[in-house]
Structures are given as C-alpha cells and as structure tokens.
Amino acid sequence: MTVNRPLPDPQLLLRLDALRDKAMAAETLGALAFSMANDLYPLLPFHQALVFEQSKLGFELLCVSGLAKPSEDSPYLVWLRRASRWLAECLTEPRATWLTLDNTAPPEDVLEGWAEWWPTGLWCIPLYAPGGNRLGVLVLLLEQPPAPLLFQQLDGLVRTWSYCWAALTRHRHRGRWRPSRRQVLLVLLVGAGLLLVPVRQTALAPAQIVSRQAQIVSSPIDGVIAQVLVRPNQPVAAGTPLFSLDETTLRSRAEVLGKEVAVADAELQAASQRAFDNPQSKSELTLLHGRAQQRRAELAAVQAQLRRTQVLAPAAGVAVFSDPNDWLGKPVSTGERIMQVADPAQPAMLIQLAVADAIALEPGAEVTLFLTAYPLNPLKGQVLETSYQAKPGDDGVVAYRLLASIEQHSEHARLGLHGTAKLYGGRVMLGYYLLRRPLATLRAWSGW
Structure with a gap:
C-alpha cells in the first residue's frame, strides 16, 4: 500500500533556498550567526533566538535576535551566561531537543530567570562538524514545540549551517600554531644563549667636521x-x-691727547725759562715734567689701539x-x-655625546661618521681626546665633547658638515647591551 505524503509548499522551499544562499554568502561567523538568529522568523515565529558557540569552557553567546551587538553588562545577558552552562549540560544528544520546566530540573538561579525572561519551552538545535565535534547550538524560545514535519523540512538548512560554520571556523583558525612545551623551552634556552653573546658596545651622537688646527x-x-x-x-x-673696528672715538681721543701733550710741553718750557731767576718755578719743573710724560703715555696708548683696530x-x-x-x-x-x-688640510670630528648615551670610551676608540650630505661615504677615525666635564650644548642637551681624527683625507671632509657619529666601545654581552639604559633608569628611580 502506497502512502501519499503531502508535497511541501513551494513558497517554503523558496524561503529555505534563500536561507541557504545567505548562509553560503556569509564571510564571517558573526554574519552567519546573525542570519541564523533573525532570518528564520518568517518560517517559525519565535519570541527570541539565541546562537551559542561551543568552547572549552562551555557555550559562548554569539548573537541574539533583534540585537546588532549585545550589551554584556545587561542583567539578562549576565543571567544568560549562567543559564548557558546549564544548557551545555542538558544538550548531550546530537539531535534537536525540546526543553521545558516539565522535562528538566534547572537550578534555582536559572529557574528564576526562566520565569522572568523565557516562555514555556526551548527548541535547541545543535550544529555538528563532519568529524562529530559540536560547533554550537541554536536556541529558539517558543510557546509550544514545532511540528515534526517542519523539522524535517529544516534538516537541509541545518546541515548547510553546520557546513558553513565548520568552514568559517577552519578558515579563522587556519595558520594558527601553538608551540609545545618542549618548543617553548627550546626557544627560551636559545634566547638566553643569545643574551650571552658578546657584541660591540656602540653609541650614536651628533657630530660635525672641524679643524684640528x-x-x-x-x-x-x-x-x-x-x-x-x-x-x-x-x-x-x-x-x-x-x-676692522670703528676708529672715530679713538682718533678723537688721540687728537685731544695730542693737544694736551703740546700744552704740557709749553708749560714745561715756560717753567724752565723762569727757573733761572725764580726759585718757585724751579720747584714746579718736576711736576710739569711728569704731567707731560703722562700725556705722552696716554697718547701712545691710544695710538697703539688705533694700530690694532684692523685685525689680521x-x-x-x-x-x-x-x-x-x-x-x-x-x-x-x-x-x-x-x-x-x-686649516682645512687637517679635518677632525667634533662629537657631542649626550650623557644619557655615554659609554666607556678611551683614546683610540674607533669612530665612524655618517655625513648627512654624503650618507654613502662614511668617514673613519679614532678618538683623540674626551672632555672630563659634560656641559650643555646649544640645544640644551648636556653632553661630553669628543675630538676624533679622520684617517684618510677625503674630499667629503669639508669643514662645517654635520652628521651622525657611531662610537665603538668594548665588547659586552648582548643582554647588557639591550638592557643597559633600562637598568640605569631603574636604578636611578629605585635608588638600588
């Protein structure tokens, strides 16, 4: 005897096909979860739809119907996190399950929230990967269980959701590599060994080319x-x-002193003539002679200054x-x-080494100067002298003054050119090289 099954509604088939197309077009797991929670409503009116993702700690909420982004600090979602742990314990079968207060025994805190926010029953549709691992679950809040025929018609859509979910999850985790404990220890040992490798201690400082003479x-x-x-x-x-310096004041002064010398000589000559018959005038000769000599000395000093107004x-x-x-x-x-x-024939490097970048340097330490104008033609040299005391420069940075030679005379070593000098100190461990400044800052801050 042949049983005639009713044919499905053509509109229902078209809607299911549209839902499959949306699932296949989803580019992220969030987009797929949003379609699952919202696009099924025309076929199965529900109070609310919840999409959970399976994780190691239980269920994690991905989407709530009607909400673009759930607010995690709302009282409902805070309670929903507790209820999701209970749902994970109840859903052990790989098929759709209808849960009500009659066939389950939720804990007291879940029971209170159910009475406040959830309707009579929950239709839970689990989604599994081809390998058998549970990917997540779709929970529909309904007043009554759906018809068995409807679930048969939705079976193809659920398999499409599962396939797309597995594909998006595999794409999201593709290329992620988690090292083993042995590999982590090996990397730590290699890193510790690298910190002990001896390297040359270096420092960078602004410099310019000056003359040694x-x-x-x-x-x-x-x-x-x-x-x-x-x-x-x-x-x-x-x-x-x-x-040359301005001579106007000095020439005026010399002219005045010249006349004062003439006056002093005249007074001295007159006193000398009166001294033959006037004893008082004879006593004034010494004073007038000294005054005349003073005026001549002042005139000579001014004339000497006039000769020095032009500097050679x-x-x-x-x-x-x-x-x-x-x-x-x-x-x-x-x-x-x-x-x-x-003297341009004897160029040298004048280096301003900041106190914060200072390293132990001795005369003879190697220096490489990278000129700003000629970065591809570095100049080599050696430290000749270092200042004992650091002083603020024109830019306000306290620095030591270093003078270094230039080994080979180059046409690029022109006076006044600026660049960056790299100074080479002794060999230290790589760990000390990397942590020198942080350690100095820590010690200065802690006082240890």
Missing part, C-alpha cells in the same frame, strides 16, 4: 665692528685683513664665522670671539 680670532680692544673684510669659508693667507689673520687657513651682517655695527669687548681661522 684652528686659531680663534677675537677682538683686541673694546669697540664697534665697522667692516668685515672676508666672507665665511673664504681662504686667507697669513696677514690678510679680517675685520694669524695664519693661513679658512675664515670660519657666521653671516657678516650679524657683526656689522655690533659692540664687542676685548677678547670676544669673532671668528676662527682653520
């Missing part, structure tokens, strides 16, 4: 600079005029100073530095 040219007297007769970095020979180059070299316009008309005092005359 540079003579400071300062103002010989107090005055005002009238002219700067050379340009910056201009080659000069010994005796070349560099700059003490030796052959290059005039090193800033813009001449910065000096024109500027008052200067005796000994104030104006410029340098440097």
Whole structure:
C-alpha cells in the first residue's frame, strides 16, 4: 500500500533556498550567526533566538535576535551566561531537543530567570562538524514545540549551517600554531644563549667636521665692528685683513691727547725759562715734567689701539664665522670671539655625546661618521681626546665633547658638515647591551 505524503509548499522551499544562499554568502561567523538568529522568523515565529558557540569552557553567546551587538553588562545577558552552562549540560544528544520546566530540573538561579525572561519551552538545535565535534547550538524560545514535519523540512538548512560554520571556523583558525612545551623551552634556552653573546658596545651622537688646527680670532680692544673684510669659508693667507673696528672715538681721543701733550710741553718750557731767576718755578719743573710724560703715555696708548683696530689673520687657513651682517655695527669687548681661522688640510670630528648615551670610551676608540650630505661615504677615525666635564650644548642637551681624527683625507671632509657619529666601545654581552639604559633608569628611580 502506497502512502501519499503531502508535497511541501513551494513558497517554503523558496524561503529555505534563500536561507541557504545567505548562509553560503556569509564571510564571517558573526554574519552567519546573525542570519541564523533573525532570518528564520518568517518560517517559525519565535519570541527570541539565541546562537551559542561551543568552547572549552562551555557555550559562548554569539548573537541574539533583534540585537546588532549585545550589551554584556545587561542583567539578562549576565543571567544568560549562567543559564548557558546549564544548557551545555542538558544538550548531550546530537539531535534537536525540546526543553521545558516539565522535562528538566534547572537550578534555582536559572529557574528564576526562566520565569522572568523565557516562555514555556526551548527548541535547541545543535550544529555538528563532519568529524562529530559540536560547533554550537541554536536556541529558539517558543510557546509550544514545532511540528515534526517542519523539522524535517529544516534538516537541509541545518546541515548547510553546520557546513558553513565548520568552514568559517577552519578558515579563522587556519595558520594558527601553538608551540609545545618542549618548543617553548627550546626557544627560551636559545634566547638566553643569545643574551650571552658578546657584541660591540656602540653609541650614536651628533657630530660635525672641524679643524684640528684652528686659531680663534677675537677682538683686541673694546669697540664697534665697522667692516668685515672676508666672507665665511673664504681662504686667507697669513696677514690678510679680517675685520676692522670703528676708529672715530679713538682718533678723537688721540687728537685731544695730542693737544694736551703740546700744552704740557709749553708749560714745561715756560717753567724752565723762569727757573733761572725764580726759585718757585724751579720747584714746579718736576711736576710739569711728569704731567707731560703722562700725556705722552696716554697718547701712545691710544695710538697703539688705533694700530690694532684692523685685525689680521694669524695664519693661513679658512675664515670660519657666521653671516657678516650679524657683526656689522655690533659692540664687542676685548677678547670676544669673532671668528676662527682653520686649516682645512687637517679635518677632525667634533662629537657631542649626550650623557644619557655615554659609554666607556678611551683614546683610540674607533669612530665612524655618517655625513648627512654624503650618507654613502662614511668617514673613519679614532678618538683623540674626551672632555672630563659634560656641559650643555646649544640645544640644551648636556653632553661630553669628543675630538676624533679622520684617517684618510677625503674630499667629503669639508669643514662645517654635520652628521651622525657611531662610537665603538668594548665588547659586552648582548643582554647588557639591550638592557643597559633600562637598568640605569631603574636604578636611578629605585635608588638600588
């Protein structure tokens, strides 16, 4: 005898096919869970749908129908975390299960929340991977159990959900590698061994090229600079005029002193003539003679200053100073530095090593200078001298002053070029090299 089964509704088949297409189009597990919790409502009206993911600790909530992102601090979701642990204990069969208060015995805290938030029953649909591992569960909150025929019609959709869930989970965990305990210990041993490897201690510091033979040219007297007769970095020979001071005040002073000398000589001559017949005038000769000598000494001093108003180059070299316009008309005092005359044939490195980066260096330590203008042509040298005391530089950083030689004369070693110097100290362990500054900071902070 043949039993005629009713054919499924064509609209139902179309809706199931659309749900399968949405599941296959999901690119993330979150998108698949959102479709499971919300798109099934037209076929099976429910109060609420919950999607849980199986984890080592139990169920983890992925999605709640009607919510884009559940708020984890809400009272309902706080209670739902406790209820999910009870659900994980109840769902042991690999088939859909209908749970009510009549066929289960939930604990007291779950029972109170069920009475407040859940309807009569829960239809729990587990999802399993092809290997038999449970992936998650879909929980539908219903007033009455669904018809058995409906579950048969949803069986294909549930298998599609399981397939997509397994594929997305496998894609999410693809490439994740967890080392074993032996591998972790091996890596730690290799790392500890690397920390004991001896390496060269180095430090970086700003530097510039200067001359080892540079003579400071300062103002010989107090005055005002009238002219700067050379340009910056201009080659000069010994005796070349560099700059001159204003002579107006000195010439006026010399003219006044010249007249005072003439007056003193006239007074001395008149007193000498009167001394033959006037004993009182004879006693004044010593005083007038001393006054005349004083005026001549003052005149000679002013004339000597006039001869020093034009400053000459003490030796052959290059005039090193800033813009001449910065000096024109500027008052200067005796000994104030104006410029340098440097010998470009004897270049050297002037290094400003910050106190925070200082390492143990001795004369003869190797230095490599990477010029900003020529980074591919480093200059080699050795430390010649180091300052005992650190002083603030123009940038306010307290640093030691180091002077290093340049081994081979290069056309790139031009005076005034700046760059970064790498200084090489002694050999230390790699662990000390990496932790030197953190250890120094820790000791300074802790006082230990």
